[in-house]
Amino acid sequence: MNNSLFALIGLSFFLGCGCWLFFLWGVQKGEFSDMERPKHRMLDDDEPAPTSRVETPPLPHPDSDTHDLTLSNRGAETQEDARAAVRAVPHR
Numbered sequence: 001m002n003n004s005l006f007a008l009i010g011l012s013f014f015l016g017c018g019c020w021l022f023f024l025w026g027v028q029k030g031e032f033s034d035m036e037r038p039k040h041r042m043l044d045d046d047e048p049a050p051t052s053r054v055e056t057p058p059l060p061h062p063d064s065d066t067h068d069l070t071l072s073n074r075g076a077e078t079q080e081d082a083r084a085a086v087r088a089v090p091h092r
Contacts, residue, residue, distance in 0.1 A: 026032060
């Protein structure tokens with residue numbers, strides 16, 4: 001009985017020291033520096049999402065032998081024709 005009691009006391013001592021060291025590490029890293037800001041952050045207005053422009057993929061060189069699998073460029077003779085054929089469709 002005494003052996004298990006000493007083992008549990010030693011185990012609780014090491015566990016307590018480990019938790020204390022973990023707490024000191026958190027204080028050192030600044031995890032507890034501002035306790036008030038996170039609960040007020042939900043009241044802040046969100047910034048609007050930046051609008052992104054849809055860019056057309058570059059056209060392959062007319063002399064290249066690579067096969068183009070995109071359907072939007074099929075039948076376009078020049079790069080201007082290909083850009084006119086590709087349109088951005090907004091999500092609904």
